[in-house]
Amino acid sequence: MESIIDTAKLELTKKDFESDQMVKWCPGCGDHAILKSVENVFPELGIAKEDFVVVSGIGCSSRFPYYMNTYGIHGIHGRAAALATGIKIANPKLSVWMITGDGDSMAIGGNHFIHVARRNPDINILLFNNKIYGLTKGQYSPTTPKGSKTKTSPQGSFEQPFNPGELVMGARGKFFARVVDTNIKMMTQVFSEAAKHKGASIVEILANCVIFNNKIHGLITSRETKVDNQLFLEAGKPMRFGKDNEKGIILNGSHLEVVTIGENGITEDDLLVHNPEREDSGIHIMLANMMPPEFPAALGVIRSVAAPTVEELIWDSIEHEKEVSPYKCVDDLLNSGSTWSVD
């Protein structure tokens, strides 16, 4: 199959992807920074501008396609994964980007979300997780923490939330990464990793809704606390974090634990070394589940395992059938089997 990465220099810039439409997100919304990061990444991928397709469902984040100067389709609530799958299978040459939120993908589109992870088409999924319904003005979502007071949970939510990363891996997804909307450099780097991964690449963006759920990720993103609460994972490197990089993660028996290097005889050699390519998702799930205050939030590429994509398998099968099938055209098929002639 033709590679989506064209090595010839295409000389594209951010400008090539900026649309002329007015961006209507609230001032201070995390989505602005995400848009900027995507505009940074697209020109760098070596993909012709007409080969990008941006697909979305419904919600604040799902207005995204209108703000990019690419091919785009703004779908219906929860169904972006199905739209994107159809586009990618029909034309594997396209670079397909799906924009979704926690309501769109975890609630109404939960079914499509787990199946896109399982099916593994080569698409990139940016999941804006602000843990609230923004466009309908402040109802709890499937990622809203239990006990949160929202318009539809005035006594506090009674429901335990999903953790998107855990869901992806439970659905046997091959790629999961997490970023914060406050770090454009991190988003740019990780989106680029997601683009290069062949398969369904799911990136959870901890996004801030300035109106209905302000600072929901504050412990992880605020200037004062972020160094102690962010662990940026890098393949082959020990898991270190903290103001002076003095803390680390070890595997203690069957669970993870935060340690301080130099204390209790701990050295860097004791720390877990990140291996995103490990097929077994056990450690990856534990990493995805780490949350402050007990743990830092794991950021970066948590899991990236090579596997054939569904469109590769389908198109390989088509090529094979073309060679072996006795039917070269529909006339052959119509005249196959039991037929008779009248003269």
Place this chain on the structure above:
Amino acid sequence: MTEVKNKIIELKNAVIRFAGDSGDGMQLTGNLFSDSTAFAGNDFATFPDYPAEIRAPQGTVAGVSGFQIHFGSNDIHTSGDLADVLVAMNPASLKANMNWITKDAIIIVDDDAFTEKNITKAGYEDNPLSDGSLNGHLVVNGPIATLTKNAVSELDIDNKSAQKSKNMFALGMIFYMFNRDFTKTFSFFENKFKSKPLVVEANKLVLKAGYHYADTIEAFVNTYKIDPAPLNKGTYRNVTGNLATSWGLLAAAERSGLKLFIGSYPITPATEILQELAKHKQFSAISLQAEDEIAGIVSTLGASFAGALPVTSTSGPGLSLKSEALGLAVMTELPLVVVDVQRGGPSTGLPTKSEQSDLYQALFGRNGEAPLIVLAASSPSDCFYSAFEAVKLSVEHMTPVILLTDGSLANGSEVFKIPKVSDLPKIYPPIVKENDPHFQSYKRDEKKLSRPWAIPGTKGLRHRIGGLEKENITGNVSHSPENHQLMSKLREEKVERVSNFIVNQDIIGNPDADTLVVSWGGTHGVMLTAVEQLLDEGHSIALAHFKHIKPLPKNAGEIFSRYEKILVCEINLGQFVNYLRMRLPQFIYKQYNKIQGLPFTVAELKKEFIALLNE
């Protein structure tokens, strides 16, 4: 009209019903008889009647599987009202079918299966073979199981395997009765059981044994002969509606140069379409078994945006789930063919039975003003042409199309004259060329009002579409009140203008009659037969059978204006008649409806029509 000569009676047509336990191989028996019928040159139509359960309890009425064939030397349009011959392999199959045979039908039974236990299981109190309840029928009562065992006694085969061939014994008897040739059936055995020569031999022996048994005991007073039907020159085959639908779609893909994409979810009675298309990757046909009905249609719409020939197949409850996505297809004005194989509803309803009750849903079942094309196939072989036309209209007019078939078309079969794909009309997708300086995503074709199809990956045509209202011409998001009214009217007008691109409605029967009977979709065969018989009997009547529902053919009103009495017949409570009352309110329509999960019979329609004629 019969003519006796040497005990061979010439018949114009006959109906045979093969019935047995679901494990007795009655579908195969029926299909083999169909093949030999084709070989004999008769026209025919068939219908399988099987239980909703895969293997209902053995020996019970719930577990009876049937297959009916109507064949003749004249044009055959239905699988027949009542059977002239019933093959009943056990008491349950006799019991289940007594209402579906003529008063003087010949009944062939396996005496060995009429044990006390089986008789009780079937719900009989006494043995129906001896209690007089079959008086009036010629009952051919042979120990089929025993005779089957004897027939293969020379072969190294155990009795359990041998008993699998007892349906062939019954088939042999029918072959004798209708003076049939073995050749075709024997070559079928040879192909099907290539690696099992013993099974081939056993089936041949048993079939011949049945034939000779019927001859030796002089089972039938007469034997019968049906002359070849006057079919036009050409090559023929047998097709079910679902097969013809699938092949019509493949032919349309070839004539359009597009790659077919089907995203579907299994649902009775539509599943065979997905299964059939999944077999044909050699034509670059992509099939995706989606996680649900919604993903089926939405992935298909994605494929449509990406330039594929988009198809999704479903049945009533599935169409309900697809409603919102159909609205998106209307708004984005992309091609999309939805095949709805109707079944009894509402809800899960009668999954294996047929109905015409999804018409309202197809016409109106979406939020907003959401017009689309609705077509209805009229026979199993017409499913081929209707599927082809659905694609042509959808692609050329850039609009979703719902093609309504139904369970009886889907599973029923008839003789199909094989067309040459190159004789079918060419399909012209309005695909925009790269860097077209005049491209605007909602700039419309002057005649059709269709928008251009700009496919991702094409240079110079980047644009965004979606479910929000679009500004006329530019395709930008617009909330303008005037624009919304304009766009709503344009979408409606686009679909109505399709009437300039379809054939006029035709009339069968007497053009000067004052009575017109009207039908649509899968009832064509039975309506036509009833009308033809009345015409033969000297009545003055005409039939208008509709395939184009939305838009209606342009001459529909002119046709209705010619008749004093109009009777609209449907397998529902009156959905088409109410649609006509809405669209063409200047006429008075009477209605005849049946909603029992059963097709019309010729007899009941004739009775109804005669009553109307006499009014």
